[in-house]
Amino acid sequence: MRKTVVVIDDDQDIRGLIQGILAGAGLEVQAADTGAAGVEAVRRHGPDIIVLDFGLPDFSGVEAARRIRGFSSAPILMLTGHEDLTDTPFAAGVHDLMAKPFSPRELRVRVEELLASHEQTTVTKPVPD
Amino acid sequence: MPLHAAGVGRPALPVAAWLRGKILLMSGSGAPVSQGLTWLPAHRFFHELSPRGRVVLGQLPLTATMFLVLGIVWVFHPALLLDPVFGAGLMLHALMFILALGIPWQRLPPAAALAVPVLDFIPVGLIRESGVETVPALGAMAVLPVVWLTSSQLYPRFCLVMSFLGPLLMVWVPLVLRGSVAGEEYSVVVLLPIMMFATGFAVHTLSASRDHQQRTVEEARAQLQAALDSSARKERLVNTVVDAVGVGVLALDAAGKITLRNQQQKRNHALAHPAPAPGSDLAEVRVYGRGGKELLLPEMFPERRAAKGEDFSDYLVWVGENGKQRVFSTSARAILDDGRFDGSVVTFTDVSALVEAMTAKDAFLSNVSHELRTPLTSILGYTEVLAARNDLPSEAGVMLKVVRRNGQRLQRLVTDLLTAASGSVDVRPEPADLAEIIGFSLATAAPQAGAAGVNLVNEADAEVPALIDPTRMGQVLDNLFSNAIKYSPDGGTVTVRAGATEEGVFCSVTDTGIGMRQEDLKELFTKFFRSETARKSGIPGIGLGLAITRTIVENHGGSIKCTSTPGKGSTFTVTLPASR
Numbered sequence: 001m002r003k004t005v006v007v008i009d010d011d012q013d014i015r016g017l018i019q020g021i022l023a024g025a026g027l028e029v030q031a032a033d034t035g036a037a038g039v040e041a042v043r044r045h046g047p048d049i050i051v052l053d054f055g056l057p058d059f060s061g062v063e064a065a066r067r068i069r070g071f072s073s074a075p076i077l078m079l080t081g082h083e084d085l086t087d088t089p090f091a092a093g094v095h096d097l098m099a100k101p102f103s104p105r106e107l108r109v110r111v112e113e114l115l116a117s118h119e120q121t122t123v124t125k126p127v128p129d
Numbered sequence: 130m131p132l133h134a135a136g137v138g139r140p141a142l143p144v145a146a147w148l149r150g151k152i153l154l155m156s157g158s159g160a161p162v163s164q165g166l167t168w169l170p171a172h173r174f175f176h177e178l179s180p181r182g183r184v185v186l187g188q189l190p191l192t193a194t195m196f197l198v199l200g201i202v203w204v205f206h207p208a209l210l211l212d213p214v215f216g217a218g219l220m221l222h223a224l225m226f227i228l229a230l231g232i233p234w235q236r237l238p239p240a241a242a243l244a245v246p247v248l249d250f251i252p253v254g255l256i257r258e259s260g261v262e263t264v265p266a267l268g269a270m271a272v273l274p275v276v277w278l279t280s281s282q283l284y285p286r287f288c289l290v291m292s293f294l295g296p297l298l299m300v301w302v303p304l305v306l307r308g309s310v311a312g313e314e315y316s317v318v319v320l321l322p323i324m325m326f327a328t329g330f331a332v333h334t335l336s337a338s339r340d341h342q343q344r345t346v347e348e349a350r351a352q353l354q355a356a357l358d359s360s361a362r363k364e365r366l367v368n369t370v371v372d373a374v375g376v377g378v379l380a381l382d383a384a385g386k387i388t389l390r391n392q393q394q395k396r397n398h399a400l401a402h403p404a405p406a407p408g409s410d411l412a413e414v415r416v417y418g419r420g421g422k423e424l425l426l427p428e429m430f431p432e433r434r435a436a437k438g439e440d441f442s443d444y445l446v447w448v449g450e451n452g453k454q455r456v457f458s459t460s461a462r463a464i465l466d467d468g469r470f471d472g473s474v475v476t477f478t479d480v481s482a483l484v485e486a487m488t489a490k491d492a493f494l495s496n497v498s499h500e501l502r503t504p505l506t507s508i509l510g511y512t513e514v515l516a517a518r519n520d521l522p523s524e525a526g527v528m529l530k531v532v533r534r535n536g537q538r539l540q541r542l543v544t545d546l547l548t549a550a551s552g553s554v555d556v557r558p559e560p561a562d563l564a565e566i567i568g569f570s571l572a573t574a575a576p577q578a579g580a581a582g583v584n585l586v587n588e589a590d591a592e593v594p595a596l597i598d599p600t601r602m603g604q605v606l607d608n609l610f611s612n613a614i615k616y617s618p619d620g621g622t623v624t625v626r627a628g629a630t631e632e633g634v635f636c637s638v639t640d641t642g643i644g645m646r647q648e649d650l651k652e653l654f655t656k657f658f659r660s661e662t663a664r665k666s667g668i669p670g671i672g673l674g675l676a677i678t679r680t681i682v683e684n685h686g687g688s689i690k691c692t693s694t695p696g697k698g699s700t701f702t703v704t705l706p707a708s709r
Contacts, residue, residue, distance in 0.1 A: 081502030
């Protein structure tokens with residue numbers, strides 16, 4: 001079964017670029033252009049991974065991550081054009097950060113690594129009696 | 130009625146005070162001297178009189194005594210009035226009084242006035258000689274010139290000698306003139322000169338002591354006055370300075386009560402205490418915490434913290450109503466008296482413009498960072514995706530490389546601008562091989578060098594272990610190589626050398642390019658500086674690369690320097706501390 005990714009970025013060109021890269025990697029891509037739409041898309045599609053922009057028009061990517069964490073444990077890769085970020089994104093449940101501009105090849109590698117490590121964590125999680 | 134209130138239980142005070150004054154005067158004690166003589170103002174104004182006034186006043190007691198003697202003789206011994214010697218004594222004294230009045234003493238030296246008491250012994254001697262049989266006490270009048278002489282404090286030895294010699298001549302000269310040869314007569318009368326000398330000596334001693342005390346008091350008073358004047362002058366200066374500065378200054382005493390508030394602080398105070406809103410009689414103190422949104426608890430007001438003895442610096446408070454709000458950086462220093470808290474001084478520096486600029490800068494950085502990087506992400510991302518396809522015409526591949534190279538150049542510029550604007554470069558040194566980083570940077574620079582016809586030569590040691598941040602050091606080398614190639618427009622050679630030294634490691638990049646003038650070298654590492662040769666040659670750049678390079682090197686604990694000759698090229702040498 002194909003893995004699903006939700007891409008949340010307000011810039012149409014970047015959204016298209018990420019969609020193209022990740023679709024090329026064999027993922028099913030759902031896209032959203034605002035924080036609210038992104039949170040809703042995650043709720044609806046229950047993705048295996050989320051690629052989230054730091055700066056969104058309605059609320060910040062950190063806030064979106066916090067809301068997503070309320071109901072989903074899927075790994076979140078945050079993209080940012082801001083240089084000096086504090087630990088806030090990680091405290092909000094973000095797994096990895098990637099600076100813009102990024103290399104398409106690197107994005108694909110990072111997404112695949114996150115998916116693999118998350119899968120491993122889920123599998124090795126002790127099952128309650 | 131209580132007994133003491135009726136005047137029985139306590140002595141008559143003026144008499145007691147007078148007596149105490151006299152006793153203290155005799156004992157030579159300090160301050161009470163003037164206290165004991167307050168009933169006699171003469172000692173106060175005597176020194177203020179003219180020289181003539183002083184002579185006349187000095188002579189007056191003897192003149193008054195002469196009048197008294199004349200009255201007594203007139204009433205009880207009128208026969209004596211016919212004695213020519215008595216008359217001569219009186220006449221002589223009258224003449225001397227007239228002379229005392231007439232002589233311009235102010236033109237003569239002060240000691241000249243001593244002639245009067247010395248000459249006084251003659252009329253006193255004449256009067257004593259004529260009337261000693263009928264009024265034996267007449268000789269005692271000699272005490273008046275003696276007191277004058279010995280209290281003058283002028284020529285003390287002469288005056289003391291005269292206080293004995295004057296009365297002695299007074300009693301012996303008549304005996305000599307009478308032709309007396311009996312030694313007993315001479316010895317009997319010598320008692321008077323001895324008594325006069327003793328009196329003169331006592332007066333001299335007391336007078337000297339009093340003069341000394343008076344001088345001491347005068348000196349102390351002058352010193353006190355000088356100290357007071359100096360203190361008043363300093364206070365005026367401090368008040369003027371405190372009012373002239375643009376910083377609000379507040380001083381508190383140990384109880385927290387305000388003892389000083391300068392003009393600027395009065396305006397600041399008015400800002401924090403606006404007129405109460407209509408319908409409300411409670412004025413709210415408009416002092417807010419960080420961000421200027423929430424009212425500060427009164428115990429967190431700077432002056433309250435200072436009153437508790439706290440020392441602090443750069444404590445920010447927002448003062449005033451919305452729209453008129455100002456930001457103050459406040460500082461407090463406790464005043465200590467022998468280690469005990471004795472108040473505090475609080476300063477209020479208006480940093481509104483600075484805070485506004487910092488906020489604007491942060492917002493600008495955040496916006497620019499996002500706004501510039503978003504389109505770059507698309508440009509570089511799509512270029513890479515496109516370049517990876519193998520169905521493109523060969524020219525398209527070359528053109529995509531151009532797009533990509535320029536996109537990367539723009540990305541570097543954005544990074545440099547943002548690094549320079551944020552004012553800080555984060556460096557995390559770790560053990561790494563500088564030679565390896567040089568290799569990577571050379572590989573990165575190779576296409577640019579190839580296009581410019583520049584030959585890259587690597588003369589670095591095979592391994593150069595160092596404690597460095599590989600990414601940041603890569604940035605330094607990229608900058609140095611990029612500059613070396615850029616400023617060699619006619620081709621040439623760029624040589625890199627690196628190795629260990631006694632102090633640490635070094636890395637130098639030498640080019641054979643256009644070089645720089647000596648005056649440009651001084652400003653080379655300043656932000657936005659571009660050398661004259663660089664500007665004239667039309668080589669693009671914004672003058673940030675070397676400023677950032679220096680910041681990175683210095684954050685490693687190292688240094689960078691440049692030597693250059695116009696037309697021959699430049700050498701940049703980075704020195705870094707040893708790795709262990």
